[in-house]
Amino acid sequence: MNLLIQLSDREKDRIIEMAWEDRTTFDVIFRQFGIPEKDVIKLMRREMKESSFKMWRKRVQSRKTKHQKLIANQPVKRFKCYRQKSISQNKIT
Numbered sequence: 001m002n003l004l005i006q007l008s009d010r011e012k013d014r015i016i017e018m019a020w021e022d023r024t025t026f027d028v029i030f031r032q033f034g035i036p037e038k039d040v041i042k043l044m045r046r047e048m049k050e051s052s053f054k055m056w057r058k059r060v061q062s063r064k065t066k067h068q069k070l071i072a073n074q075p076v077k078r079f080k081c082y083r084q085k086s087i088s089q090n091k092i093t
Contacts (some may be wrong), residue, residue, distance in 0.1 A: 004035065004043055012047065019044055020056065 007015070015033055018024045019040050026037040035043070045053050 004039055015040060015043060016047060
């Protein structure tokens with residue numbers, strides 16, 4: 001959780017955006033920001049309205065695409081959103 005405190009607002013916004021995207025796995029968020037799934041969930045709970053968090057959590061729990069190990073036989077070739085190029089300081093692009 002200490003890592004979450006050190007994040008800028010821009011980084012928090014990007015993590016939330018990536019977590020909200022169905023095709024972006026938690027593994028990708030971890031590789032880019034060093035934030036494990038449990039901390040992404042904590043961030044989402046803290047930064048979102050309760051109803052939005054519950055809706056997101058329900059959706060994520062039923063998605064294979066959010067967990068790389070569940071889609072190992074179907075590698076994700078692209079995890080970037082369509083606006084990824086316009087986001088500066090992105091460590092993966």
